[in-house]
Amino acid sequence: MIDLHMHSTASDGTDTPQEIITKCRKLGLKLSAVTDHDTMDSQPEAIRTARELKLRYLTGVEFSVRHIGELHILGYGMDTEDQELIAMMNDLRSSRVERVHEIIRVVQEHGMKISFEDVERFAKGNTLGRPHVALALIEKGYASDLQDAFTRYLNEEGSCYVQRRKLNPGQAIEMIRKTGGLPVLAHPKFVRTDDIEALVTELKEMGLGGIEAYYPAHSDADVERYVGIARRNGLLVTAGSDYHGAMRPYAAIACEKRTGPFLEESVKILAEKYAI
Template sequence: MSTDQKYGDLHTHTTASDGMQPPSENVRIAHGKGLAAVAITDHDTVGGIPEALEAGQRLGITVVPGVEISTRAGGKDIHVLGYYIDITHEPFLNHLAELRQTRERRNDQMIAKLQQLGISITLEEVIAGLGRELKPDESVGRPHMADVLVKKGYASDMRDAFNRYLGEDAPAYVSVPRITPADACNWIREAGGTPVLAHPGIYGDDALVERIVREAKLAGIEVYHSDHGPADEERYLRMADEHGLIVTAGSDFHGERQGVVFHGDIGSRTIPVTVLEQLQRGTK
């Protein structure tokens, strides 16, 4: 098989943040689907990467160390992916720990809002739903809350839970002060990594996306994503070409909850692994 026939999924989540599978399982699934590479990009943590790297060495598949950082711009939550960061870089790890503390405060506020809506739910119950102890470098996210809401009959499925309660325009959503995309990009670069804008189509504001690309000096953009349609892909391919951005792809795999894969299955969005050289260099 020639190099240009090998593909990777550069956006997956594990139990280190709000995914359902341990990191080694994501790697096993990717290998089983014939992928040559898979990135572990958990929210505000790199805690799952050592396990994934070990599994990658065992199975003979490239594991890209990554992260997805939560930021805020233009009144919207904006996510920045970082690839090939040094996961031992102490200042970067300290930054991520601060972000997880912000996430914990938001979790408390969202649980309080849900309770005000008459919903019987506690954070302890959400954590218990993990079926294991929460590690210091792991965090609880909205999908964990959604899981409890579905199990208790307050929502029909994950998407319904987000639409009805947890999404940006829903009554239990809480916006907390966050860093800017430019801050995230600077942190990623300081840790030796390459910053890429995650799923731009989700934000519903291409003018904002253009502004973030310019101001944050992003190196790449996730053109192919489970929530992007063909028209989105065409627009962001043009944007990548105009700004000289690296083009990436990822499923944003979180695992299966109530029989539904959230957002997409591993390998549903892929990119030739030749892009990995660009991500390691930080340039197109």
């Protein structure tokens, strides 16, 4: 088993990197990666724990990039100490904080009394994001649960949604490549496009190296389709749960258990070339 798509307290998960890697070891995973949103703050702790527990590990990140709707690029095997990468991450972190301030302003305009301090407390010193606003809304009684908070207020169709600054796909892919990593298209089923293969071809020209074909929301037919696209374009395939801990209790670590010869071949290449 592997899981190459997990989120920690460094972004919008509820488990620390150490807790995630410890769970991966107990489950007997062959390869794992913590891939927090637009930050690599989780990596030192994840790397240290993986080494202590003798678990094969890939450094990871998940970039949100500009596109119509949702498009995420996973990066694996990057040099976490690269100064240009660190500067980019610091800039993205600042933009997330600015966005939270703006969301709170809009929330207050809608008559809901929450403060920045209410939200910041839920982040516990880690990167701020919409889930922390959602938790503050729940605490104050303005939403019944996370789904309610996002549906009514924080999703794109929500009354308090605020867009944030994102990299374009080429910038994310280039940075991953420049720092020694492999860029992978995350959960392609969620990408809004009329022609996913044409988009993959376009991203490949920018340097895309893989597709997350195995993902809980993908049907068997979806998996077969994305594996085929990967093969035709000379890309690797990966598998991940999109684990967020208590934020998404339905997505457990390594819940994506399907496999296939091409995935096993891809994982072997990833482990040999990028794993710590």
